[in-house]
Amino acid sequence: MACNEYDSNITENKNEQNNLTAVLYGIRDLRLEQRPILEPGLNEVLLSIQCVGICGSDVHYLVHGSIGNFVVQKPMVIGHEASGVVVKLGKGVKNLSVGDRVAIEPGVSCRMCQFCKSGKYNLCPDMKFCATPPVDGNLTRYYVHAADFCYKLPKHMTLEEGALLEPLSVGVHACKRGGVKVGCSVLILGAGPIGLVTLATAKAMGASKIFITDLIEFRLNVAKKMGAFKVIKVNRDDSDEKAIENIRTEMNNELPDVTIDCSGFQQTIKMGIELTKSGGVLTIVGMGASHNVELPLFNALSREVDIRGVFRYANDYQDALSLIDSCQVDLKPLITHHFKIEESLEAFCTAETGKGDPIKVMIHCNREL
Helix, strand or coil, X not given: CHHHHCCCCCCCCCCCCCCEEEEEEECCEEEEEECCCCCCCCCEEEEXXXXXXXXXXXXHHHHHCEECCEECCCCEECCXXXXXXXXXXXXXXXXXXXXXXXXXXXXXXXXCCHHHHCCCHHHCCCCEECCCCCCCCCCECEEEEEHHHEXXXXXXXXXXXXXXXXXXXXXXXXXXXXXXXCCCEEEEECCCHHHHHHHHHHHHCCCCEEEEEECCHHHHHHHHHCCCCEEEECCCCCCHHHHHHHHHHHCCCCCCCEEEECCCCHHHHHHHHHHCCCCCEEEECCCCCCCCCCCCHHHHHHCCCEEEECCCCCCCHHHHHHHHHCCCCCCHHHEEEEEEHHHHHHHHHHHHHCCXXXXXXXXXXXXXX
């Protein structure tokens, strides 16, 4: 298995602080080590981290050491889908109290630039985003974060659901960018975790028909249970033209108003252009493609298909929380595997190889206080 190639130097040095932390040193070099417990600064809180989900980007950094221009050049704490319990307040914090259970929005912007002031803080050039080089993530027992990027969870919401607000926010942002609304039809390319939370969001926003594609039967079965109008199996060896024709046939030539590409490869982006209704919108969420791809732009231009990019999210965490709080979205079935922080290597192995049909792998760092 590919996991056997991971660096085996994973040690836990016991000490009184017990702030066990998962640190990525380089390609397939993930280590557990003790790190100091930091003091919260102005408008910050110290959190006892409870749950951290493994994202595809975490696996990508582990296996390849980079994503686009973001390159792991020095040891970096991994993880960014997290929830925790407030254990200490920094000076100036008024929105939280010790003992509050919170979801952590992992990107902290400067709050001062034109993008922040206009509400598009995901585009802030000084964004500090967990586990995006060179910024440390939060797969650790104790972590300091900006208080205004922590969201208090209702009592009936679990800490696991709190961690899932991160991927759900991506789905919320993607649906907003695509203009999903009541009565529209949606095609989702890719039924991985982001594709499935996008499905849940589109359904909650009132989409009447949601088609979803994937290579893996297990994921499509989950999508069907989550309310997809139709699931479509794509064959890995099909040519672009054959795959497009098969999907078109499965949709009875009913092209969608909105296509959301949650894979981001050249083939799926091309599919998105050719399978979207004239005058519709293609929203690209996935970043699986290389920097340069060849696309049928004339097809998009001549049919006025809008192509929109998605980069993380902005002002979507509260909406994501509300979707779960109001029971419009139930993401608990997506959590298929559980590990302790001491088992981080095994957790990443499961996420990478797909052994045991994982969807969302959850790592538990502490017991709830």
